[in-house]
Amino acid sequence: MTQLCIDFGGTNIKLGLWNNGSVVASEEFRVSGTTRDLATVERRSRALCAGAAVTGVGIAVPGVVDRRAGRLVRAHGKYEYLDGVDLKAWGEAQFGASVALENDARAALIGETAYGCAAGEKDAVMVTLGTGIGTAAIIDGVVLRGAHDHAGILGGHLTVDVDGPRCSCGNIGCAEALASTWAIGGLLGELLAHGEHAGRDADEPIGMKEIIEAALAPDPDAVAGRVLDRFCRVWGAVIVGLCHAYDPDVVIVSGGIMRAGDLLLPRFQEYADAYLWSSSYRPRFVTPERPDLSVLRGLAAIAGATEASSRTVRSTCGPE
Incomplete structure (x- = not known):
């Protein structure tokens, strides 16, 4: 069985062709x-398929999805x-081919x-760090989705600073508003306003x-170090919240x-060990x-399960 997987990421869109759990080809x-x-x-998916018989398609988006309706519900900004x-x-x-849609962190x-x-593993949490902060959870072997498909995936929008900036989601002091790719400029600007420099041209x-x-780096930049330290503490707070x-x-x-x-x-392990509830289990990090x-x-696993539970439409990627 061959699955075409499409990951609509925050910065890049990734494509992958999978067969029996292994990647055949990928690009972004x-x-x-x-x-x-x-x-x-x-266009690029057809080229990637190169005539292969695609039995299922998996699509991931960075936001809340309505899997039954096949739509992205909301991904602020x-x-x-x-x-x-x-x-x-x-x-x-x-x-x-049959299509499965899912939140990217799930x-x-x-x-x-x-x-x-x-x-x-049957009890795990996922944290994806990049343009934003994605989270997901599996409990006793069941992926957490909730009654409205919102459960588990909004860990990046946990408030970690009640006096923090307003996030694109409308909440105050979200982890994502403080420690994600789009938050770097604000933190650098704050440090620069206090007379520090980032060791590079401002533009x-x-x-x-x-x-x-x-x-x-062997000769580390002090301001970059402060940014990374702040981000690691925010990410650590998200992880502790998910573990709790x-x-x-x-x-x-x-x-x-x-x-x-x-x-x-x-760094994450150290933060969790220090701040988890005293009797909480200290999970391993991978x-x-x-x-x-x-x-x-x-997506390959989801698409494979979807095609196995429904009538499979076998087709090659057609001509452009």
Whole structure:
């Protein structure tokens, strides 16, 4: 069985072709923020398939989804052009196969507990760090979704500072408003206003990758180090909140920045050990070998389950 997996990420859109749980081919491209993204996904997916018989399609989006209706419900400030788009119908029309839609963090959790770094775990939480902060939970082998598909995925919108800035979601002091890619500029501006400098031109773009590289360099940049330290404490607070809520055996931390996981995971473990409720279980921390593939891996598992439980429409990716 071959699944086409499409991950609408905050910064990049990733495509993957999977067969029996293994990636056959993958690629990614920058999000444009317009309907051109859909056209690019169609074109590049067909090229990636190269005539392969696709039996299922998995689509992930960074926000609340209505899986039955096949739509993105809300992702504040992200993918506004998908509002009202029936992604299931779109995928079925384009690729001629059954389509499964899921929140990206849930998909990542499913992938890593199905056949990733937490394979076989029945009680786990996922934290994905990148453009935003995604979370998800599985309890006693059941992925947490709730009555309205909101459960478990809004950990990035836990309030960690009641005097903090207003988040794009409307809440105050959300973790995502304080420690995500889009929060870097505000924190740097605050530090620069106090006479500190970031060791680079003020107009030079800076993202999470640059912050981590500068903070962890042999000759570390002090301001980058302060930004990373602040972010790690905010992320640690999110992890502690998730552990208090869901009591997991394992915490999975994924996302592109976890390529530096050997340096970041000990910080998260230390924070959790220090601040969890005294009798709380101290979970182990893991990160995928390929954190960039967590969502795609989960989509393959979800698409495979969907096609197994419904009438499978076998088709090749058709001509452009």
